[in-house]
Amino acid sequence: MRRRNLALVLGAVAGHSPLSRADVAGRVGLTRAAVSSLVDELIGRGALTEAAATASGRVGRPGRALAVSGEGPAGLGLEVGVTHLGACVVDLRGEPRVWRRVERSNADRPAGRVLAEVAELAAEAEADATALGLRVEGRVLAVPGVVPNGPGGLVERAPNLGWHAVRVADHWPDPDTVPEPENEANLGALAEFWSAEQPVETFVHVSAGTGIGAALVIGGRLFRGARGFAGELGHIPVHPDGPGCACGARGCLEQYAGETAVLRGAGLAHHGPGDAATLLAERAGAGHAPTLAALDRAGRALGLALTSAVDLIDPDGLVLGGAYAELAEWLLPSVRAELADRVTVRPWTPEALRPSALGRRGPLLGAALTTVRRILADPTLLPAG
Amino acid sequence: MRRRNLALVLGAVAGHSPLSRADVAGRVGLTRAAVSSLVDELIGRGALTEAAATASGRVGRPGRALAVSGEGPAGLGLEVGVTHLGACVVDLRGEPRVWRRVERSNADRPAGRVLAEVAELAAEAEADATALGLRVEGRVLAVPGVVPNGPGGLVERAPNLGWHAVRVADHWPDPDTVPEPENEANLGALAEFWSAEQPVETFVHVSAGTGIGAALVIGGRLFRGARGFAGELGHIPVHPDGPGCACGARGCLEQYAGETAVLRGAGLAHHGPGDAATLLAERAGAGHAPTLAALDRAGRALGLALTSAVDLIDPDGLVLGGAYAELAEWLLPSVRAELADRVTVRPWTPEALRPSALGRRGPLLGAALTTVRRILADPTLLPAG
Numbered sequence: 001m002r003r004r005n006l007a008l009v010l011g012a013v014a015g016h017s018p019l020s021r022a023d024v025a026g027r028v029g030l031t032r033a034a035v036s037s038l039v040d041e042l043i044g045r046g047a048l049t050e051a052a053a054t055a056s057g058r059v060g061r062p063g064r065a066l067a068v069s070g071e072g073p074a075g076l077g078l079e080v081g082v083t084h085l086g087a088c089v090v091d092l093r094g095e096p097r098v099w100r101r102v103e104r105s106n107a108d109r110p111a112g113r114v115l116a117e118v119a120e121l122a123a124e125a126e127a128d129a130t131a132l133g134l135r136v137e138g139r140v141l142a143v144p145g146v147v148p149n150g151p152g153g154l155v156e157r158a159p160n161l162g163w164h165a166v167r168v169a170d171h172w173p174d175p176d177t178v179p180e181p182e183n184e185a186n187l188g189a190l191a192e193f194w195s196a197e198q199p200v201e202t203f204v205h206v207s208a209g210t211g212i213g214a215a216l217v218i219g220g221r222l223f224r225g226a227r228g229f230a231g232e233l234g235h236i237p238v239h240p241d242g243p244g245c246a247c248g249a250r251g252c253l254e255q256y257a258g259e260t261a262v263l264r265g266a267g268l269a270h271h272g273p274g275d276a277a278t279l280l281a282e283r284a285g286a287g288h289a290p291t292l293a294a295l296d297r298a299g300r301a302l303g304l305a306l307t308s309a310v311d312l313i314d315p316d317g318l319v320l321g322g323a324y325a326e327l328a329e330w331l332l333p334s335v336r337a338e339l340a341d342r343v344t345v346r347p348w349t350p351e352a353l354r355p356s357a358l359g360r361r362g363p364l365l366g367a368a369l370t371t372v373r374r375i376l377a378d379p380t381l382l383p384a385g
Numbered sequence: 386m387r388r389r390n391l392a393l394v395l396g397a398v399a400g401h402s403p404l405s406r407a408d409v410a411g412r413v414g415l416t417r418a419a420v421s422s423l424v425d426e427l428i429g430r431g432a433l434t435e436a437a438a439t440a441s442g443r444v445g446r447p448g449r450a451l452a453v454s455g456e457g458p459a460g461l462g463l464e465v466g467v468t469h470l471g472a473c474v475v476d477l478r479g480e481p482r483v484w485r486r487v488e489r490s491n492a493d494r495p496a497g498r499v500l501a502e503v504a505e506l507a508a509e510a511e512a513d514a515t516a517l518g519l520r521v522e523g524r525v526l527a528v529p530g531v532v533p534n535g536p537g538g539l540v541e542r543a544p545n546l547g548w549h550a551v552r553v554a555d556h557w558p559d560p561d562t563v564p565e566p567e568n569e570a571n572l573g574a575l576a577e578f579w580s581a582e583q584p585v586e587t588f589v590h591v592s593a594g595t596g597i598g599a600a601l602v603i604g605g606r607l608f609r610g611a612r613g614f615a616g617e618l619g620h621i622p623v624h625p626d627g628p629g630c631a632c633g634a635r636g637c638l639e640q641y642a643g644e645t646a647v648l649r650g651a652g653l654a655h656h657g658p659g660d661a662a663t664l665l666a667e668r669a670g671a672g673h674a675p676t677l678a679a680l681d682r683a684g685r686a687l688g689l690a691l692t693s694a695v696d697l698i699d700p701d702g703l704v705l706g707g708a709y710a711e712l713a714e715w716l717l718p719s720v721r722a723e724l725a726d727r728v729t730v731r732p733w734t735p736e737a738l739r740p741s742a743l744g745r746r747g748p749l750l751g752a753a754l755t756t757v758r759r760i761l762a763d764p765t766l767l768p769a770g
Contacts, residue, residue, distance in 0.1 A: 084389070085405075086614055136766070146730070159730075168661040170411055202611040223603070225700070226586070226701040227699055227732075228588040229699035229731040230697065230699040231697060232699070235692075235730055236697070237623075238622075238625065240623065240626075247729045249727040309693075312599070312601070312608060312615065312616060312618070312621070312693065312698065313601075313615055314610025314611050314612055314614035314616075316611040316612075341633075344632045344634055358445075
C-alpha cells in the first residue's frame, strides 16, 4: 500500500511539477500528513527534491516546489547494433544526460569481444554520469535479436550479428554490472510510448534497418508473445514465390524492404563504408531514380506485411521507427497506398501510420528509460536514504 | 472482498467437486466458519447444492457433498449463421441442457426478420430450460460479423449476412431479453479455451466456413483489438496479385480458402442445398481429385496467412475451428507443411496446429458459457436467495 502511494506521489510530481506538498495532497486524494511522510521518504531515497523556499512564484501558492530529481538515481541504456555501439544515461526525469555512440562493425565478430567493448563504453558512460551526480540503478542492453521470456539474460538469436544463444553474463567482465538484454524493436516501441505527448495505447512499432523487426504495444504494455518472439515482421511472406531468404523461406518482407535488398535495388550494393539509411536518403533526396524505385518497392512490401498486422491486431496506429524513420519521406506514400488498397473492412486513415519521432535513437533511449519507469512504478527499488 | 471469496469458493467446488465445507476451507485457505457463511450465500443464490447427507462415500471424509447446481442459474447462447440459427442453454456446471439448431438461409434477408426468428427460437429454448428447472441469467448472440468494443449492442458489419450497422435491440421483440452480440470466432475461441483440459494461454483460433475469421486469446483473455476488429484473417493478402475479393483488395485468404472458393475449385460451385463442409468432406473422403486439390490449395493459403499470425503474435498454438474442423483430415497436412516451410526463425512443431474439439458447435457453446463464466467470476450477479 505504501509502495503504491509512493508511486502515486512520485507520479503526480513527475507529471505536473512544480507542485507543493499541499498541491500533491490535493491531486492524489491523500491527507497532507500522509503526503508529507511519503514526500520525505521519496526525498530520502533521492527521487524528489524540494526547493529551499518559494514565497509564491511558479508554484502558484506559498509552498516549496517539489520536483523529480535531476541528480541521483539514473538508468543506463546500452546498445549493440550491427554497425555501432551505444550507451546512454537518463536521469529520473527521463532526460538523457550522457549519450555515446561509436561506429563499429559488429557483424560476425565474436560476441565476447563485442560485449567487452560494450562493457568498456558502459564504464565510461557511468563515469560521466557519476561526474554529473548521477547513480546508475539499472542496466538494459538493446540487441537486434530474440530475447526469450524469462530471467535468463539470454540472447537466443541475433542473425545480423551472427549470435546464437549468447548469455550476456558469460561475457561481461564485472558481475555487478551485467545488463539485462532486450530486443531493440521492443525498446524502441516502449521509448515511443513513454515519450509520446498523447500516447496511443495499442500500436505496432516497426523497427527497420539492417533487419526488420516490430514490437506490439497492447493496452499500454509491451506484448512479447508466448515465448518472446512476437513481432517478427521481417519474415512475413509478402510474395510467397519470391526470392529465397536467409531464414530458409521465400519472399519474406526482408527480401524487399531490408537494407540489403533496398541497396541492391538502388544499385548501391557495394557502397563501401557509411550508413545505409543516410546514403539512401541522400540519393533519394537527389532524385536518383533507382533509389526511388527501390524505396517504393520496399514501401509496397512493408504495406503488405502491415496489412496482415492491422488485420490481425487491429491497432490504433502504426509507427515506422528505426533507421527507416529517416526514409519516411519516400517510404510513407507507398506504405500508405498499399494499406489504403487492402485495409478495407475496418475504418482506416493513412495518418494512422506515422514515422517515429525518435527514429534510430529509440532503442537506446528505451533501454535507459526502462530503469526509470521501473523506479517510478516502485520507488522502493531505490535504497532508503 | 466477499465477492472475491464467493468466487473462490464457487471455483473450488466447480473444479474439484464433490467437496465438503471442510474440504473447501482446506483448499481456499479460509476459516471453516467463513467458508460456511460463503457456502450458505452461494446456496441461497442457487449456485451450489449440498447433498442431504453422506456418511462417508465419495467425499472422502464425513460431510455433506457440495456441488455446482445443475438447476437454477443458466446461460442462453444464440447464433445467427449464414445457413442456420441456433440456441443453447448451459447450466452453471457448463453442461449443455438445451440445444436447438435449425437450417435457415439468412444471407441477404432483412436483419429484422432474422432476429425475430432468433427471438422465437430463444423463447422456445427458454421454455425448455424452465421445464428443466433452469433460469436464464444472461443472453449472448453469436454473429458472423464485426462487433465493435463497447456496450452498444451493435453489429457493425456482417458481410456474409448482408448486415450493416444492425443494433440488435432495435429488432428484438422483448426489451427484457435482448441478447448481447459477439463475434462468432471470438466465442468459438473462448469455448475452446474454457472447455480445454489443459488450456493453452495464448493461441489463435481460426473459425472457417462461409467466411474466415480468427480470434486471439492472449494470456487467457480474449484480445479484441483497439476497436474490436482483431483477428480479421480472411483478408490477409496471401498472393498480392491474386483474384479480386469482395472487400476491394486482391488475393485475400478468402479467395483461396473461403467456402465459395473451395467449392468452385472442387467443381462444386452449384451444389444445391446442403452443408458445404459436409459435402466437401464426403467428396474428399471418396477421393474426388478436384476436391482434394482444392483443399490442398486452401490449406497452403491458410498456412501462409497463419505464418503471419505466428510471426506477429508468437502464440503457443493454433486451432482450426468452425466448420473446417470437419475438414481437418485434408487441410492439416498442407497447412502444417506451409508453416514448417516458413516458420523457421523460432521453434515450431506441426502439432502446435490442431483441429478444434468443438468445431462448429464452438460459437453457440461459447455464447451460452459467457454468462456462466461471468457468474463464476462474480456470484453476486445472481439474485440473493
